[in-house]
Amino acid sequence: MEHISIQATVLFYLGPLPVTNSIFSAWITTAVLVVGSFLATRRMKLIPAGFQNLVEYAIELLLGVCETTAGPQGRKFLPFVGTAFFFILFSNWMGLLPGYGDTPWLRSSNSDLNVTAAMAIVVFFLVQGWAIKAQGPFRYLKEFVVPNPLHLLSELSRPLSLAFRLFGNIFAGEVLLATMAALLPLAVPAVFFGLEIFVGIVQALIFSMLTLVFLTIATMQHGGETHH
């Protein structure tokens, strides 16, 4: 049975910073996304075909969701929400490829709490930044006292839940696959691979949708209308 550990393996150091296999895998995912974006936009046509068509379809779906939730300002959130979605989706799916988990260099990025916590912290500060920009610093600070002092606890619990949900689901998937491969190596793991492909896209959707919801709420005027 392959070795599974919660802690990521340190591969090398960049100055004082340890580079773990989960970070290295995140770099590979980033590189795949960058190359994919380059290929999709290299020869843009007014009537898209092939790969450009596929990518435009995915982006338009996400744009539709953003605008349905946040109204016209949803377009402003698309770059971040879309990037988070594609990064998480490709990290999860690439983690199912042969080599991930078997070699010390590769590990599904989101099966390391440090990666998911880093993304949740980025979302937390982004949401606070948008809230300050939309409401003004005085009104923003007032929210923490009036109407409810539990607001602070509520705000702090969001990144924690974002980080642990993604990490928990992906790490549990890795453990499940390794256990099934050890117990019943014939055919049965394939079913669980199918399940993990589904979990991968669901978790990417949940993280990005919650980010969108938090951003929408943060930029909302509490009189009832949104900032446009």
Next chain:
Amino acid sequence: MRNLSVWQAVAIASQVGFVMAAAVAIGLFAGWYLDSLMHTSPVFTALGALAGMAGGIFSCVQIVRDLQRNG
């Protein structure tokens, strides 16, 4: 409320369970830290857990309420 997609509804529903646990964990940790500073165990730990539960419920209600107001 604006027409939430199925996946947004799933995301919000999954947030309920996680945010409850996360808020209680934060409340417990803050209470435990205060207790260890002031040697008042278990007063602040218990209060922190209670505040965490209330904060978790508040957070869930807030998301749905704000989205309704937004729509």
